[in-house]
Amino acid sequence: MTTHIPASASASAFAIVAALVLSAAAPAAFAQATPAKKPAAAKVAKKAPAKVAAEPPPPAPAGPEQIDAAERVYYGVYECEFKQTVNIVASPKFPSYVDVKHDKAEYLMKPVLSSTGAVRLEDVRGEMLMVQVSSKSMVLNVKTGHRVVDDCISPKQRELTEAAKAAASAGSATGSAAPAMATMAPALPTK
Numbered sequence: 001m002t003t004h005i006p007a008s009a010s011a012s013a014f015a016i017v018a019a020l021v022l023s024a025a026a027p028a029a030f031a032q033a034t035p036a037k038k039p040a041a042a043k044v045a046k047k048a049p050a051k052v053a054a055e056p057p058p059p060a061p062a063g064p065e066q067i068d069a070a071e072r073v074y075y076g077v078y079e080c081e082f083k084q085t086v087n088i089v090a091s092p093k094f095p096s097y098v099d100v101k102h103d104k105a106e107y108l109m110k111p112v113l114s115s116t117g118a119v120r121l122e123d124v125r126g127e128m129l130m131v132q133v134s135s136k137s138m139v140l141n142v143k144t145g146h147r148v149v150d151d152c153i154s155p156k157q158r159e160l161t162e163a164a165k166a167a168a169s170a171g172s173a174t175g176s177a178a179p180a181m182a183t184m185a186p187a188l189p190t191k
Contacts, residue, residue, distance in 0.1 A: 059110065059124050062096030069111035070096040072119050074132055078152035086130070086139060086152050088121075100130055102139060102149060134160050 062070065070090070075098075078086040084102070091097040091108060098121055100107045107128050109121035121130040128148070129140045137152040153161070 059094055059097060059108065062094075062110075065113065066111055067096045069113040069119055070098065072113065073098055073111050073121070074119075074137070074154040074156045076154050076156070078137060078154045078157075080149045080152040082149075084149050084152075086137070086149060088130075088154070097124075100128070100139070132157075135164075 073088065075088050075090065078088070080086060087101040089099050089101075091099050094108065096111065098109050098111060100109050100121060100123075107123045107125070109123050109128070109130065112120045112122055114120055117133075119132040121132070123129065123142075127141065127143055129142050131138055131140070132154075135153075135157060136150075137154065137157070138150040139148040139152070140146070141148050
């Protein structure tokens with residue numbers, strides 16, 4: 001059984017379908033026919049101010065051992081491997097702490113005297129460490145576990161090394177190397 005649809009109804013249905021198809025296709029056809037326009041400048045939203053890293057809390061006041069260690073620090077500009085430099089100055093803000101500058105970075109460090117006589121400069125943020133012995137110093141990144149810079153020599157370390165060499169050559173002339181070793185050994189605190 002077939003249903004007969006009047007011609008006017010099928011024409012109007014065809015017109016509706018055609019209109020829908022054309023309305024959907026028209027924007028795409030129009031976009032292809034017109035040259036591309038530059039997009040309008042988007043309104044620039046105001047950016048929130050950059051977050052400033054919070055200042056770490058001030059370090060604990062220095063105790064007698066730290067004061068002693070700070071007195072043993074070799075201050076000044078160090079000449080290091082690969083023509084790098086490290087600069088160590090007493091912190092103007094925190095007594096018995098030191099500011100260590102390497103490249104563009106600056107670290108506030110706490111001097112600590114080790115049992116071997118070496119002076120350790122420990123970054124208060126726990127990132128860097130500088131070890132000073134009588135003949136050289138090095139800077140280590142304790143988080144990544146690698147040396148940042150090595151073979152750093154301050155003017156005082158250079159003076160001590162040259163004095164030890166002179167004493168060694170004088171000792172070799174007399175047959176004793178003991179004066180050279182005494183010159184190189186750092187003085188340990190007496191208690």
